[in-house]
Amino acid sequence: MSKAADISRRAVLGAMGAAAAGFVAFGPRGAGDERAKGRTVVDYWEKWTGHEGRAMQQAVDEFNSGQREVFVRYFVTGNIGQKALIAIAGGTPPDLIGLWNFNVPAYAQSGAILRLDDLAAAEGMRLDQYRRGVQEVMTVGRGSERKWYGVVNTAGTLGMFYNKRQFREAGLDPERPPRTIEELEAAHARLTKRDGQGGIVQTGFLHGEPGWWSWLWGYHFGAGIYDEEADRATIDRPEHAAAYAWLQRTVRGFGRNDKEAADALQLFRDGFGNYNTPQNAFLAGKVAMELQGPWLANMVEEFAPDLDYGVAPMPCAAAAYDAANPVALVDTDVLCIPRGAKNPQAAMKFIAFTQRQEITERLALAHCKICPLLKASEGFIKAHRNRGLAVHNALADSARAFVVPKTRAWPEIKDDFDARVRDMMKLELGVEDALTGLQRRSQASIDLRRAERLRRYGA
Amino acid sequence: MSDASGRPSAQGGARAPRMHRRLGRSLAGVAWTSPWLVGGTAFILLPMALSLYFSLTDFSLLEPPMWIGGENYRRLWSDPRFWLSVKNTLLFAAVFIPLATALSLLLAVALSGRLRVAKFVQACVFIPTLVPMVATAVVFSWLFNAKYGLVNQLLGAVGVAERHWPNWLSGSMTLPWKVGPEEQASLPLAVPALVFLSLWSIGQQVVVYIAAVNEVPTELHEAARLDGMGPVGRFFRVTLPMISPVVLFNVIVLTINTLQVFAQPYILFRTKDGQNDDGLFYTMYLYDNAFVYQKMGYASAMAWIQLLVVLILTGMMWWVSRRFVHYRAA
Numbered sequence: 001m002s003k004a005a006d007i008s009r010r011a012v013l014g015a016m017g018a019a020a021a022g023f024v025a026f027g028p029r030g031a032g033d034e035r036a037k038g039r040t041v042v043d044y045w046e047k048w049t050g051h052e053g054r055a056m057q058q059a060v061d062e063f064n065s066g067q068r069e070v071f072v073r074y075f076v077t078g079n080i081g082q083k084a085l086i087a088i089a090g091g092t093p094p095d096l097i098g099l100w101n102f103n104v105p106a107y108a109q110s111g112a113i114l115r116l117d118d119l120a121a122a123e124g125m126r127l128d129q130y131r132r133g134v135q136e137v138m139t140v141g142r143g144s145e146r147k148w149y150g151v152v153n154t155a156g157t158l159g160m161f162y163n164k165r166q167f168r169e170a171g172l173d174p175e176r177p178p179r180t181i182e183e184l185e186a187a188h189a190r191l192t193k194r195d196g197q198g199g200i201v202q203t204g205f206l207h208g209e210p211g212w213w214s215w216l217w218g219y220h221f222g223a224g225i226y227d228e229e230a231d232r233a234t235i236d237r238p239e240h241a242a243a244y245a246w247l248q249r250t251v252r253g254f255g256r257n258d259k260e261a262a263d264a265l266q267l268f269r270d271g272f273g274n275y276n277t278p279q280n281a282f283l284a285g286k287v288a289m290e291l292q293g294p295w296l297a298n299m300v301e302e303f304a305p306d307l308d309y310g311v312a313p314m315p316c317a318a319a320a321y322d323a324a325n326p327v328a329l330v331d332t333d334v335l336c337i338p339r340g341a342k343n344p345q346a347a348m349k350f351i352a353f354t355q356r357q358e359i360t361e362r363l364a365l366a367h368c369k370i371c372p373l374l375k376a377s378e379g380f381i382k383a384h385r386n387r388g389l390a391v392h393n394a395l396a397d398s399a400r401a402f403v404v405p406k407t408r409a410w411p412e413i414k415d416d417f418d419a420r421v422r423d424m425m426k427l428e429l430g431v432e433d434a435l436t437g438l439q440r441r442s443q444a445s446i447d448l449r450r451a452e453r454l455r456r457y458g459a
Numbered sequence: 460m461s462d463a464s465g466r467p468s469a470q471g472g473a474r475a476p477r478m479h480r481r482l483g484r485s486l487a488g489v490a491w492t493s494p495w496l497v498g499g500t501a502f503i504l505l506p507m508a509l510s511l512y513f514s515l516t517d518f519s520l521l522e523p524p525m526w527i528g529g530e531n532y533r534r535l536w537s538d539p540r541f542w543l544s545v546k547n548t549l550l551f552a553a554v555f556i557p558l559a560t561a562l563s564l565l566l567a568v569a570l571s572g573r574l575r576v577a578k579f580v581q582a583c584v585f586i587p588t589l590v591p592m593v594a595t596a597v598v599f600s601w602l603f604n605a606k607y608g609l610v611n612q613l614l615g616a617v618g619v620a621e622r623h624w625p626n627w628l629s630g631s632m633t634l635p636w637k638v639g640p641e642e643q644a645s646l647p648l649a650v651p652a653l654v655f656l657s658l659w660s661i662g663q664q665v666v667v668y669i670a671a672v673n674e675v676p677t678e679l680h681e682a683a684r685l686d687g688m689g690p691v692g693r694f695f696r697v698t699l700p701m702i703s704p705v706v707l708f709n710v711i712v713l714t715i716n717t718l719q720v721f722a723q724p725y726i727l728f729r730t731k732d733g734q735n736d737d738g739l740f741y742t743m744y745l746y747d748n749a750f751v752y753q754k755m756g757y758a759s760a761m762a763w764i765q766l767l768v769v770l771i772l773t774g775m776m777w778w779v780s781r782r783f784v785h786y787r788a789a
Contacts, residue, residue: 082750089520106753110521199621211731259633266626271606275731411751418733425732426629452517456525 035064036071040346043073043094047080047333051298055366056153063353070346072096084338088112093338095347099150101137101332102414105406108140108149109453113336114344116148122345123352125151131393133157133330133401134372140406142229150334151351154363155372156293157328157395158213159388160315164308166191166202166288177289177312179323181220181246184289184315188250191288200254200268205289207247207425208269209281213291213329214421215414217243219402220327222320225413225442226405231450233413233442235435242317244424244431251425258427265425278303293331297386298368311388313395328395330403332372370396408453409445416441514759521753531760541761543736544744547650551740552717555654560710563661567668568694581669585662592660596726599656603627603727627652628727629735649728649737656723664709671702703784711773718769721746741765 048056053076060074075094077083081103087093088107099107107113120126127135127148134152141147164174170190178184188204195201207217215225223239226232254268255261272286273279276299281287283304290296291314300307313326320327335351337344353359357373361380364371370392371380381389395401404410420438423429489496514531516524535541566584570577587595602609611624625632627648634644675698683693699706721742728738745765749758 085520085750085753107521110519110753112521197621208732211733214733260622263626263630264622266629267605267621267624270604270608270626408753411753415734415747415751419736422629422732422735455517455527456522 033071033073036073039069039071040343041071041073042096042343042346042350043075044096044098044347044350045075045077045080045084045094046098047077047100048098049076052367055363059354059359059363060350062359063350066353070343070349072350085112088338088340091340093340095337095341095343096350097336097338098153099334099336101150101152101330101334102404102410104137104150104334104336105140105410106408107336108147109408112339113149114339114341116151116337116348119337119344119348120148120151120352123348125352125355129355129374130372131155131370131374131396133328133396133398133403134332136401136403137330137332137334150336151355152332152372153335153354153360154367154369155330155332155396156295156367156369157330157392157401158216158291158293159311159313159328159391159395160289161282161292161296161388162289162310162312163282163285164310166285170288174308174310177310178315179312180315180318180321182318185246185250187289189253192253198264200264202285203268203287205250206265206269206281206287207250207421209272209287209290210275210292215417216329217247219329220314220320221317224402224405225417226407226446228406231407231446233439233446235439235442239317239320240435241431244421244435247421248424248427248431251427262426262428283307294369294386294388294392295367297388301368301385309387311386311391313391322400325398325400326395327400327402328398330396330401372396407446408449409442412445413438413442510759510762513756514763516756518756518759519753520749520755524756527756531757532764534757535760535764540739540744544739544741547737547739548718548720548741551650551653551720552714554650555657555717556710556713558654559658559661559664559713560706562658563664563668563709564699564706566661566665567672568698570665571669571672581666584665588660588662590660592722593726595659596656596723599652599659599723600628600727603652605630628730628738629732631737647737649724649735652727653720653724653738656727657717657720664713667705667709668702671705672698675701700785703780704786707776707780707784711776714772714776715769718765718772 044060046053046056057074060072064071080098081100084093084097084099084103097113099113104113108115127138130138130152134155137152137155138150139146139148160177162174162177167174167177167187170187172187172190178187184205191202191204192200193202207214218225218235218237218240221239221243223234223237225235225240227234251265252258252261254264268286269281272281273284278284280299280303282290282292282296283299294311300309313328316322316327335354337347337351341347354363355373357377360373361371361377365380365383365385368384368386370376370389376393386392405413407413416438420429420434424431424434513524515526515528517527517530518524570581570584601607605611605624605626605628608627610627614624615621625648629649631645631647634646636644638644679697679701680693683697688696719742720740724738724740725743728735729743734743741761742765745758745761748754748761
């Protein structure tokens with residue numbers, strides 16, 4: 001090797017030293033903010049982007065400029081459940097996390113989020129300020145063991161969105177949507193259209209669209225899937241068999257035999273665009289009735305402003321129908337203070353701020369959701385862009401509003417449900433076999449979690 | 460060593476500086492490799508030791524680990540989803556590894572000449588490996604779309620009626636024989652779809668094989684040709700034995716990567732409808748247990764079983780290779 005090509009140790013050390021000095025001099029700095037000086041800083045992780053994220057950012061800015069004690073730093077974080085898990089486990093969590101409602105029971109049971117009873121009381125907040133269904137999401141435990149773990153900042157209830165134009169075209173009354181599953185099936189038959197080759201071009205109703213709640217059909221037949229008090233899966237109840245028999249009946253209607261029907265449906269569904277696009281199956285007119293949350297109204301406004309839609313409670317089986325107490329899932333976003341948060345009191349101050357009537361309502365308007373507080377203002381109701389607001393409110397107040405089962409085994413049970421319902425939709429698995437297996441495995445998961453809890457906490 | 464006056468002897472005096480120099484060199488070597496030693500300890504050895512410990516505990520990440528001995532391993536034995544993921548992964552490996560190796564070798568032999576067009580084709584084969592695998596998987600999820608995907612559109616172009624188009628990502632293909640009195644045999648299409656996608660990115664192996672094929676001495680080919688050997692014979696009797704160490708290396712690397720396949724099936728087979736069970740692979744289930752179900756102990760047990768399987772397979776390949784791999788003398 002020539003002398004010129006040699007690199008001396010001194011030169012290498014010099015270069016490394018220069019690089020280190022450069023890093024120190026010009027490298028990244030902490031996210032310093034002049035406005036935060038002298039104030040307690042609250043780091044807040046939230047999952048929202050787009051207009052939903054902007055609405056929260058506005059609330060944060062308003063809070064920061066409205067007082068001199070606390071400064072909230074707002075971080076938009078994708079895949080928040082997993083990142084929160086790792087941050088809490090690593091002992092470096094933020095002060096506040098915007099979780100999904102289904103995270104709350106598992107996080108609460110493992111002590112990963114703080115109990116808010118005292119913190120909330122110090123800020124003058126009470127549980128009974130919230131709608132009945134919303135309170136369920138915020139708490140874990142029953143009776144005197146019920147404890148407060150999260151504060152709902154936006155809430156929605158699932159109702160049935162339907163396309164009024166397609167109802168009129170099919171000779172159905174757009175002001176009288178189906179109330180029972182039997183009526184829904186009849187409407188579905190009239191709304192389903194095929195092309196010359198027998199391919200599906202429009203359906204009345206599809207269980208798999210949008211496909212997020214494969215497990216809840218039994219609730220609309222009168223049975224839940226989990227008994228919290230008994231800590232027992234209840235998928236073996238006959239109402240579930242009736243619900244999934246309805247699902248398979250719907251699929252079988254698309255072909256002369258099982259394979260043809262399942263393939264035809266899959267082919268039709270593969271023609272749907274992504275959810276948050278104008279090619280969304282409901283917005284594009286491919287599905288006339290769909291189980292959805294109030295946020296869909298935002299998408300209608302953005303992608304299909306001319307769509308003439310209505311909202312009604314999701315129909316129930318005739319035997320389970322009760323006009324005064326419709327059945328609906330309450331789906332929410334929840335603010336929680338993680339274990340290890342540096343400034344829980346300051347975080348609670350910000351939470352309390354977001355729960356002021358005007359702030360909550362502004363956030364709900366931006367998300368097109370309901371106001372989680374017991375009473376909504378006239379201005380909120382007038383300004384709301386969702387035609388079905390009254391329906392969604394009534395659903396949240398219903399005695400039969402329900403929440404995601406509060407068990408740590410829920411993620412496994414849900415994944416299993418999704419996979420088995422998928423098999424049932426493909427008509428590759430019978431209802432009885434599917435539900436028997438689901439009951440057995442779900443109960444095994446629940447038992448395992450109970451055993452783990454007993455081993456660890458002895459209660 | 461010193462003399463009676465206590466001064467170092469001439470011999471000892473010469474040895475001491477030499478020892479100092481040697482020690483100095485050793486220390487310098489350790490200092491220069493210390494980033495890797497520290498990094499390897501902190502990011503490989505320590506996590507491995509911790510994961511072995513976690514595999515023997517009930518650990519949810521959110522609570523401290525609690526010793527349960529071999530219970531996680533025992534539960535794996537009776538977990539049907541674990542076995543489903545094992546079956547899918549091994550099936551994929553059994554189809555993909557031989558196919559990828561054969562295709563890479565074929566392309567390497569075809570492209571190893573000095574034709575200008577060969578360089579162009581080499582580049583075309585290699586370019587897909589530069590595309591992030593997530594992007595490739597997203598593109599393929601659209602190519603396989605039953606309704607609008609290019610694959611089925613091509614089937615339509617050659618006259619296959621739309622109602623016969625396969626659902627590549629969630630369906631199965633009916634086979635002409637029966638597996639029971641009523642039940643027709645069927646082949647889930649998830650594995651063929653994933654194999655097809657994975658074959659798209661074999662460029663790196665092809666490039667390695669081309670380099671190896673070009674290294675085979677031409678005189679060996681000429682001698683074989685003089686002996687009347689045709690191109691197929693020369694490939695099996697000259698080229699393949701000569702590049703067998705490279706084949707062994709590639710097959711081992713491919714096996715390790717295949718048994719860890721994650722991103723592509725995650726994108727293809729995990730849709731808003733949930734997981735397509737035909738596309739549940741080992742590392743996906745491991746990830747679910749660790750980060751979705753909060754069973755880090757259980758996931759750690761899965762990781763250790765995966766490591767052991769990879770080690771055993773690699774060991775078996777080394778053992779078998781003694782008969783089939785030829786190393787040239789220096």
